[in-house]
Amino acid sequence: MAPPESVPAAAALGAFVAGSRWDAIPPALRHEAKRSLLNFLGCALGVSSDPAVAAAARVMARFSGGGRATVLGRPERLDEMGASFVNALAGNLLDYDDTHLETVIHPTAPVAPPLLALVEANGHTGAELLHAFVLGAEVECRIGCAVSPGHYDRGWHITSTAGVFGAAAGCARLLGLGAVRTAHALGIAASQSAGLVENLSTAAKNVGMGNAARNGLLAALLAREGYTAAPAAIEGPLGWARAMGDVPNQERIAGGLGRSWEFARNTYKPYPAGIVFHAVIDACLELRTKVASQNIVEVSVEGDQLLLDRGNRPVRTARDCRVSIHHAAAAALVRGAAGVEEFSASALNDPTIAALREKVRAGLDESLPRGAARVSLRCADGREFAALVTQARGSAGRPLADSELDTKFRENCASAGRGMEAGRWQEAIWGLEAEADPARLLRSMGRPAPA
Amino acid sequence: MAPPESVPAAAALGAFVAGSRWDAIPPALRHEAKRSLLNFLGCALGVSSDPAVAAAARVMARFSGGGRATVLGRPERLDEMGASFVNALAGNLLDYDDTHLETVIHPTAPVAPPLLALVEANGHTGAELLHAFVLGAEVECRIGCAVSPGHYDRGWHITSTAGVFGAAAGCARLLGLGAVRTAHALGIAASQSAGLVENLSTAAKNVGMGNAARNGLLAALLAREGYTAAPAAIEGPLGWARAMGDVPNQERIAGGLGRSWEFARNTYKPYPAGIVFHAVIDACLELRTKVASQNIVEVSVEGDQLLLDRGNRPVRTARDCRVSIHHAAAAALVRGAAGVEEFSASALNDPTIAALREKVRAGLDESLPRGAARVSLRCADGREFAALVTQARGSAGRPLADSELDTKFRENCASAGRGMEAGRWQEAIWGLEAEADPARLLRSMGRPAPA
Numbered sequence: 001m002a003p004p005e006s007v008p009a010a011a012a013l014g015a016f017v018a019g020s021r022w023d024a025i026p027p028a029l030r031h032e033a034k035r036s037l038l039n040f041l042g043c044a045l046g047v048s049s050d051p052a053v054a055a056a057a058r059v060m061a062r063f064s065g066g067g068r069a070t071v072l073g074r075p076e077r078l079d080e081m082g083a084s085f086v087n088a089l090a091g092n093l094l095d096y097d098d099t100h101l102e103t104v105i106h107p108t109a110p111v112a113p114p115l116l117a118l119v120e121a122n123g124h125t126g127a128e129l130l131h132a133f134v135l136g137a138e139v140e141c142r143i144g145c146a147v148s149p150g151h152y153d154r155g156w157h158i159t160s161t162a163g164v165f166g167a168a169a170g171c172a173r174l175l176g177l178g179a180v181r182t183a184h185a186l187g188i189a190a191s192q193s194a195g196l197v198e199n200l201s202t203a204a205k206n207v208g209m210g211n212a213a214r215n216g217l218l219a220a221l222l223a224r225e226g227y228t229a230a231p232a233a234i235e236g237p238l239g240w241a242r243a244m245g246d247v248p249n250q251e252r253i254a255g256g257l258g259r260s261w262e263f264a265r266n267t268y269k270p271y272p273a274g275i276v277f278h279a280v281i282d283a284c285l286e287l288r289t290k291v292a293s294q295n296i297v298e299v300s301v302e303g304d305q306l307l308l309d310r311g312n313r314p315v316r317t318a319r320d321c322r323v324s325i326h327h328a329a330a331a332a333l334v335r336g337a338a339g340v341e342e343f344s345a346s347a348l349n350d351p352t353i354a355a356l357r358e359k360v361r362a363g364l365d366e367s368l369p370r371g372a373a374r375v376s377l378r379c380a381d382g383r384e385f386a387a388l389v390t391q392a393r394g395s396a397g398r399p400l401a402d403s404e405l406d407t408k409f410r411e412n413c414a415s416a417g418r419g420m421e422a423g424r425w426q427e428a429i430w431g432l433e434a435e436a437d438p439a440r441l442l443r444s445m446g447r448p449a450p451a
Numbered sequence: 452m453a454p455p456e457s458v459p460a461a462a463a464l465g466a467f468v469a470g471s472r473w474d475a476i477p478p479a480l481r482h483e484a485k486r487s488l489l490n491f492l493g494c495a496l497g498v499s500s501d502p503a504v505a506a507a508a509r510v511m512a513r514f515s516g517g518g519r520a521t522v523l524g525r526p527e528r529l530d531e532m533g534a535s536f537v538n539a540l541a542g543n544l545l546d547y548d549d550t551h552l553e554t555v556i557h558p559t560a561p562v563a564p565p566l567l568a569l570v571e572a573n574g575h576t577g578a579e580l581l582h583a584f585v586l587g588a589e590v591e592c593r594i595g596c597a598v599s600p601g602h603y604d605r606g607w608h609i610t611s612t613a614g615v616f617g618a619a620a621g622c623a624r625l626l627g628l629g630a631v632r633t634a635h636a637l638g639i640a641a642s643q644s645a646g647l648v649e650n651l652s653t654a655a656k657n658v659g660m661g662n663a664a665r666n667g668l669l670a671a672l673l674a675r676e677g678y679t680a681a682p683a684a685i686e687g688p689l690g691w692a693r694a695m696g697d698v699p700n701q702e703r704i705a706g707g708l709g710r711s712w713e714f715a716r717n718t719y720k721p722y723p724a725g726i727v728f729h730a731v732i733d734a735c736l737e738l739r740t741k742v743a744s745q746n747i748v749e750v751s752v753e754g755d756q757l758l759l760d761r762g763n764r765p766v767r768t769a770r771d772c773r774v775s776i777h778h779a780a781a782a783a784l785v786r787g788a789a790g791v792e793e794f795s796a797s798a799l800n801d802p803t804i805a806a807l808r809e810k811v812r813a814g815l816d817e818s819l820p821r822g823a824a825r826v827s828l829r830c831a832d833g834r835e836f837a838a839l840v841t842q843a844r845g846s847a848g849r850p851l852a853d854s855e856l857d858t859k860f861r862e863n864c865a866s867a868g869r870g871m872e873a874g875r876w877q878e879a880i881w882g883l884e885a886e887a888d889p890a891r892l893l894r895s896m897g898r899p900a901p902a
Binding site: 031045050051055058059061063064065079084093155156157160177184187188190191192193194195196197198199200201202203204205206207208211213218219220223225226227228229230231233236237238239240242243297339414427 | 476502503506507509510512513514515516517530531532533605606608611617635638639641642643644645646647648649650652653655656657658659662668669670672673677678679680681683684687688689690691693695696751775819
């Protein structure tokens with residue numbers, strides 16, 4: 001039964017998180033949690049040598065009270081706060097992670113890192129980790145739903161702003177807080193919620209991600225010490241949602257808790273590019289099997305207004321590549337692939353890709369549904385080819401199979417020079433539910449410090 | 452000359468902060484900086500044994516990478532991040548610190564702590580500390596002015612939300628960042644700005660204060676490592692001000708930089724109660740010289756609507772006392788004083804004060820100006836007394852003298868059991884401008900760890 005409307009959001013969520021039983025979590029959701037962690041861990045490992053990750057680890061190392069937690073793929077060991085910051089930032093660095101489509105939240109990156117750190121610092125079983133993660137991600141998505149779509153449209157980077165609640169909820173669970181203290185942790189998280197869309201194309205976005213994880217942990221730790229928050233911190237007249245410009249939909253927060261699961265709707269990205277470009281890439285990969293790129297004289301991409309708004313732009317940096325129709329199409333047609341390498345600086349500067357980018361034209365087809373794309377090619381010899389994709393790989397209607405997530409994980413590990421270990425790690429992640437000591441797995445995902 | 456409107460706010464402020472010269476800071480402003488630091492240090496020392504401060508220090512101690520910085524009045528030594536968090540939280544804990552009246556920002560608490568920590572960790576002179584502090588506080592107040600009064604009215608705790616910019620600016624200066632990196636630090640701060648009015652009566656407010664200081668430092672440290680932000684992070688269409696609901700007044704941010712100083716308008720609180728109650732307290736302290744409280748049978752307090760909105764409320768906790776007309780009047784009349792002791796739990800439970808609280812009636816007098824109050828007493832023998840205060844002690848028109856700030860500092864030190872050291876500390880603070888090594892002063896403000 002849904003709590004009555006008069007119950008504050010934080011209290012309803014606190015009771016849900018503290019009272020949840022692992023045996024009441026549906027098997028499909030437990031499995032989704034493992035898929036999400038596999039996907040997140042691969043993404044974070046894959047970018048572990050990125051300069052932005054290295055800089056964050058360097059800064060946090062000076063402010064770390066003991067090496068209790070692994071920084072994924074890196075030699076530093078940091079305290080729970082520092083490891084949460086760096087791992088969250090890394091998991092989402094390339095926007096290659098996961099998406100709750102209704103809210104455009106990337107659910108795992110802010111929530112999983114502090115839980116992984118607590119597992120290493122305090123010792124928890126795999127089932128406890130998965131359970132806390134499911135609950136945290138659920139809280140995050142529900143709070144996001146309550147203020148969508150206005151919240152993001154107004155300039156709030158919802159993965160950061162909602163993520164801090166998810167991190168607080170998951171940490172509260174793993175720390176064993178009761179319902180009341182969990183509610184206070186959520187209210188404290190409300191006073192730490194931040195992150196701006198204006199900053200999305202810069203490193204300041206990464207700071208918002210890291211902070212969501214780190215500050216969510218802090219909220220739970222302070223609530224454990226007796227710190228409190230206002231009962232209506234989330235929905236009150238001077239509280240989180242209204243200050244940010246929304247009248248929150250309370251039913252989306254508290255309705256059907258424990259019965260219906262927003263987190264079950266998580267999806268995974270097959271390509272490290274903006275999600276609106278995925279149908280374009282699918283279509284180009286299909287066309288690549290029929291025509292060699294050197295024969296192409298014109299590429300026409302048609303999609304809905306959102307595709308054009310987000311991706312009809314010049315390309316100057318590798319970051320631009322990930323949000324460019326022209327680059328996505330050209331790279332997929334030239335390389336027959338669309339992995340991390342195809343959106344890197346070397347792909348940006350590949351003369352063959354650059355030449356084909358110049359031949360791409362983007363146009364509107366209002367008849368196409370959201371997320372669909374049509375790509376048409378004209379060859380030097382006059383032949384024409386076209387492909388229409390209405391449901392991109394990885395979308396809700398065409399989810400990535402476990403085997404596809406395995407492949408993505410292996411590729412991410414390989415790009416970090418850890419391909420040899422990928423198989424063992426995969427096996428351990430799929431077996432997390434029965435693992436008594438997942439800290440061993442996490443420790444193995446660091447990197448020995450240079451001698 | 453004011454920068455042209457086309458210069459982004461962060462760039463204008465970055466150039467101002469990085470380019471400022473100490474010899475161009477007016478002497479009166481240098482003096483105001485010392486007044487602010489004296490006042491802040493006393494407030495933080497005074498509450499150093501408060502359970503909220505102890506809990507924050509306990510949590511931060513586990514996540515501290517070395518004891519490079521003093522926690523004011525406490526035995527823990529923490530890293531710069533942890534000390535910033537605890538000291539900022541302590542300085543503002545009782546709302547006894549300072550106020551920039553137009554914005555209701557308490558300027559010093561979020562800005563000074565990370566600078567004090569950097570002084571201890573890296574070694575800076577007193578003049579460098581004062582200079583960075585003036586610049587940080589100026590940035591904080593200007594950004595607050597640009598979105599006032601709508602920002603606070605909408606639910607944003609402006610001391611936290613604007614404070615993070617001030618902390619970032621001051622730290623950028625002390626770390627020696629150039630104009631461009633300082634601008635990026637401010638843009639990164641925009642993605643960390645948070646804090647809610649809904650939470651003001653709870654410990655979650657303290658978390659917002661601590662985070663403003665701690666995250667401002669982080670913004671500067673990451674900018675030093677090359678982290679960037681969007682040029683229009685503050686004023687852009689999806690940036691800080693607009694996401695929070697305001698079209699910012701850019702002229703208030705960048706107009707007259709280096710010529711006119713918002714921070715010069717800082718004021719200091721003579722009583723640890725909400726600022727709207729100060730005229731009530733002044734009137735009662737004046738009446739106390741004429742009548743003994745046991746003779747009083749009725750107390751009538753009249754003021755403007757703001758006074759009634761903020762303070763016409765029942766009293767259940769010590770926190771309530773600080774925002775209650777009834778308690779403020781009764782305590783001042785009974786004790787002839789209105790210090791920390793008069794707003795403590797023991798004053799709350801003092802039966803004499805409690806009895807007089809019941810005799811206080813509050814009413815509206817629309818003819819009174821903002822901030823004024825009239826208190827009328829009726830005695831058992833029929834005599835009547837009245838006092839009208841139009842400018843409270845500590846208001847802009849009746850600022851606290853240096854000697855009054857000295858007295859407040861000594862009282863705060865005494866309430867922390869450090870009265871013996873107050874004189875030496877005062878002397879050092881007034882002499883900061885010529886001090887080559889202010890770290891010694893700060894270290895002496897800790898407390899030896901128990902043997």
